[in-house]
Amino acid sequence: MDLFDIDIYADGAVVDDMVEAKERLNVKGFTTNPSLMKKAGITDYMKFARKVMSTVGDLPISFEVFSDDFKTMKMEALKLAELGKNVFVKIPITNTKGESSVPLIKELSEQGVSINVTAILTIDQVKEVVPAFSENTTNIVSVFAGRVADTGVDPTNLMKESVQVVKESKGNTKLLWASCREVLNIKQAADLGVDIITVTTPVLKKLGMVGKDLKKLSLETVQGFNNDVKDLGFSII
Template structure:
């Protein structure tokens, strides 16, 4: 089954490994790319701008999100305008607040009003979505990234939560709702059920799309074969001779 062909929402690849990003770019089902400073740090990136320019050159015609990392709103806005100039397909990620919890609405409004396509990130609540929607310019496309996976980590069912977020964006038809931080492949279908426009996922999750529709009997047999193969490769042994030497089990007298 070609799982991608039946999906209505867009698949974005999340990561900061340039080789993996290039490989994902070869897949026409991947509609865009996202990254963030944490993923870049894990990937060993030390020159933010140089890495971003390599990505923009390697992926010239699909949306790519790069995030500001200043903590004051003026610094965020200045970085956002620089990042936006890296390419017409570059989306600028702005966190919903700074590290002190100050809402970034004023700069969201200014940047969006100037036609810069923003990806508002680290959102968790429906109330935050409503605040962001109010700040966004109606005429400018944008992405509103709700970290549904982290919401689920707190014990909240993310599907009705994301449906409520969808409703909170009703006045911003050019704002796309993105399901961020998925924990498993099934979340792709959860995101579609919730009315999301986009889901961003790491390459290990996206690779599992090939499993969609797989016969479970076949999958069961392959799993048994894997266990047997790995046991043999490890040289595991359990002596059965000792079992024969053990006395027969005696039942307790009634």
């Protein structure tokens, strides 16, 4: 189901949801992160990762490092990369001290690791990290457009500039719109020429509404209110 000219990646840590996204929604890849894993109750990272690998087949999958120090982060990245050729290792743009991860990203890229740089929110961060990738590698730059929008700032200009930076880069670098909040974001990202957008299960389930007649949706909304009135079992007068 290719509703928009963009690759939709399912974002989550519930394996059953991943299976459904692959089989019913034809997603093009998967991502996860520590917050999603915590929410899903994951207790064994590598066991979870191996189960996911058996689920997603050869589709791209991003697993994030857990460490906050770059030495351990590197070891984790190399271990995660060994899971399969379709694995992208997610590295945050900085650690919790605000120290840049770019030197580590450059080092890992030179070793052939495919990287998904995460938690990017500024164009300066995009410009800083893109040149760190080696020409013979495939990488992803994840710009958290949704989190930018949460601050009251329209992320459109940021994403436009990011598209241009990625287009002019060496190697095979893809731009990802992260923190999708609604189906409209998918259209916005596609219209801007973004390569990938990550979409959580609640938003994925709304894809069936694309193109829906709005008058019909209005009626269904009123009917939904009426059903809730009946369930409440009381009246105003």
